[in-house]
Amino acid sequence: MASAARSIIRVIDLETTGQAPPVHGVCEIGWQDVALQPDGRWELEGEGGNRLVNPGRQIPPLTMAVHHIRDEDVADAPWWHDVARPILDPWPRRVALAAHRADFEQQYCTASLTRGADWICTWKCAMRLWPSSPGFSNQMLRYWRKPEGMVHERGLPAHRAFPDAYVTAHHLRDMLNEASVAQLIEWSREPGLLPRVRYGPDRGKEWSEIDDDSLHAFLGDRDADIRYTAEQEYLRRTGRPAVRREPAPQGVLL
Structure with a gap:
């Protein structure tokens, strides 16, 4: 008999043209899975990935200066609705989605695209679990906590979708090994x-x-x-x- 598929939580990171739809659109999505292991602990699983997305509008210089994605880089990329659902609703069925400051990602990753998935916000959970950190940005937590097993180069450059998802996944893994999924989701809703x-x-x-x-x-x-x-x-x-x-x-x- 085949073993049951592992439970996964998929960490998502978006690069966009600005702060909120519908004025702004997604120009890149990155992801990295964290899976429940047979011994009951959570670990990163798989290689993760990223996809460029045509946002359907020009990318302002202000945001290009952050993520360095140019209009010509996404001119032939697929549209958001063609990319989003297979990434946001993967098989094996994910338990939840996660992001650092997930309220931002949820503006674009709507319930119709995620099939109503629960979300974990690693920013909110970090303040609950590690309140002595000098700051709670993705990168501050990275260098303050120095998560075990992180390959420094895979987490670079910052402000690109896969490297940021990869860094966030290490924070999520450590959170899941300190608190339950249900607790992290509850904190994330507040x-x-x-x-x-x-x-x-x-x-x-x-x-x-x-x-x-x-x-x-x-x-x-x-x-x-x-x-x-x-x-x-x-x-x-x-x-x-x-x-x-x-x-x-x-x-x-x-």
Whole structure:
């Protein structure tokens, strides 16, 4: 009898013409699988890959300067909808998809293309599992944690789809060997829980170090991650949920 196919989580990275569809489009997708091994641990599996994509519009110089993909590189490439589904919904059936700051990838990798897949955000999970890191970008985690088994050259150049997916896959592997798939998905569905204050007089402090007045001000912040983190700290201090405050409108000085 043939052995059952292994469970995989496919790490995705996109290079695009800008920040959000429909104004912007995908110009490259990269992937790397992480698979559950017979001994119960997770490891990278397969060679991964990448595909160039015709975004259907010109690539602005600002984004070319980041990923160095030019209009002529993608002129004869296939369209996004012709490329996306086989990569996003591979066989053997993936348990979930993953990306670093997955909210960005999910704008382009819609539920119709992923068949409603669950997502793991390695950025959000890194803040939960490794809060002492000096930063939580893909590359900061790479050089701070120095994941075992990473081939340095395969993770270069940064800001290209396969190398970035390859780096993220090492973070995901280590996360999966510390926490369950269900836990990582649950954390990924919440806003980010920030270990330290991002701006203002308390910048760089842990949330437990700031005074009550500063904490109350953050409860109305426009940034969802900051609001959520302030709410969790308020709950820790008082034992009761914070009353949700509407973010201050743009142009209003507090």
